[in-house]
Amino acid sequence: MSFRLDQLPKKKYVVPGNAACAGCGMMIGLKILGMALGEEAVLSIPASCASVVQGLAPRSGVAMPILNVPFASAAAVATGIAEAYKTLGVRGHAVVWAGDGGTADIGFATLSGAAERNSNILYVMYDNEAYMNTGIQRSSSTPRAAWTTTTPVGKRERKKDVALLMVMHGVPYVATANIAYPQDFYRKLKRAAEIEGFKFIHLHAPCPPGWRYDPAKTAEVARLAVETGMWILWEYDHGQLKLNPPSTIYADKSKRKPLKEYLKLQGRFAHLTDEDVKMLEEEIEDKWQTILALAKALPQRP
């Protein structure tokens, strides 16, 4: 599916005056969600930055229907909305817009349950790689070695790969996305909306205060994540896993930019030694080999 940027809906779903930080990556993602599904989506938002950026009640800075829900509950609440709409004959998409803590940690059982029973929801995990809303605490989605307020010398454990875990649930659709590639994210949202059953999109969403970089550089940081191979754009659609451009070319390690270009922009990685960087590079290569092997091994069913 191809489209022209100038043909995207002009209606704004993220309106001026919302409460997001300058340079918020997640808010760029929410804009793209509005463009793709603004008239069809009903959002369940668990405790997260996303519950704050809406702004203060009785007003809202996001022009989509939103139900704010308890931290661990979003995938189940959205299931309830989807089931209600099914019996009541209402057309629309039950969408979860949740952070990495609400998804990879406290909401993981709820997420896994919804995936296993193939609930008809679209779950977007915007990943800013820590609990930013409460002041930059480590989550299981924080990358190894990254500084957070609860990992003051850097996280010792590796990042949990929730998107791959969703693939292993055998759901109809899983994809990764990145806010520096809005066309790719837009297309994936549209594709997900065509599918009946459980859909999961893992969105890389940089956070200037949490990652310690200049808010003007959000798109640059996000793009470098892809260009260095740290973040891989791929899509799993009904059993088939494939790389998406521009990640496709980065399967060739020599085409990737040095990882340091991504790391050096961010204060959370400022303490890293060359040895740490080497370890991260090895992990990235391991991840690439896993994705490439899966792309080859998974059944090629249409």
Next chain:
Amino acid sequence: MKAFTLQKTALTGNYAVAYAVKMAKPHVIAAYPITPQTSIVEKLAEFVEKGELKARFVNVESEFSAMSVVYGAAMAGARVFTATSSHGLLYMYEATWWAALSRAPVVMAVVTRTIGPPWNIHVEHNDILTLRDAGWIIAMAETVQEAFDLTLQAFRIAESAALPMAVGVDGFILSHSTEPVEIPPQEVVDKFLPPRRPDVPMLLRPGEPVAFGNLPSDNKIHAKHKITTVFEAQQEAKKIIIKADEEYGKLVGRRYGGLVEWYRADDAKHVVVCAGAWCSDAKHAVDSLRARGVSVGLMRMRFIRPFPREEITKLDQYSTVVVYDRDITPLGGVLGLEVNAALSHARVVNIVAGIAGVDFDSRRFYETIQNAIEGGYKELEFVV
């Protein structure tokens, strides 16, 4: 005069609840298995599979998700049902508060069961009473018939009051005991129970932007919302409950008296207060005591929330008020504390008994009521 014949049958408490739910025609049911609640949702799953009930039955991975699913469905305008017990209710606790403060009309059967450790599946009322501050309407059945009637009424009450409602069914004593039950025809139920209004508590539809539950610009807005929901809506619910009882009586032929049921209390000097299935045993004890010239009656709390303050204030005219609790807190029994707080004259004796499913029959009620009246007990007694 009723222009129809009631179908008379014999059902367990759990099946009676399931049949009532079926006749209420919910849109979405979600549940997680926990003894002794399981046969309610097993029966409902069977109804749905056979096509006898056109509902979406969602098998979830935890009670927290069960409550979250029915919460989401209720906010989207569906009629919903779930059931749980004991640790299951504790596991869904956060979501129960969220549902009440959202004014979501969730209906839930709580098959009351002991909280551990040790693991114990027998009856106790601590579980359902943990909802007492959460903003839920809480009713407790005495018989299988009442479990059926209350479940049916719960949909009308919850949806009219825009509050969630829990129906307490004593574990095993009611849930797994078979009693005769009269079932009204579907058309009578349809007359009693109006269709679900999808705009209660709010209309949640694609393309219609609304943000529910984001941070308040002024904490006073939140404070007022809490006062309205947690206190005022409960007062409103009293009228709705009484009206539902009256209209059910007219249509089906059974009335219970609203928030409380009085039993041989009009001319009595002393009164017993209790809730749940064991009130039948207490009534037998009252009959036996009456036969021996002891002037005693009984008030059964059908509803714990809204708290029947107006009715309970009337207890002040009795010499002794003996309150039975099948629950325990560091201050005594829940009902004992609450009844005591509403009275200023009567001597209140709170008997905490039947904890952990310990059998407490009419003979033990007889002995302990007599002892309480004769001054043999302090104001708080634990009986094992």
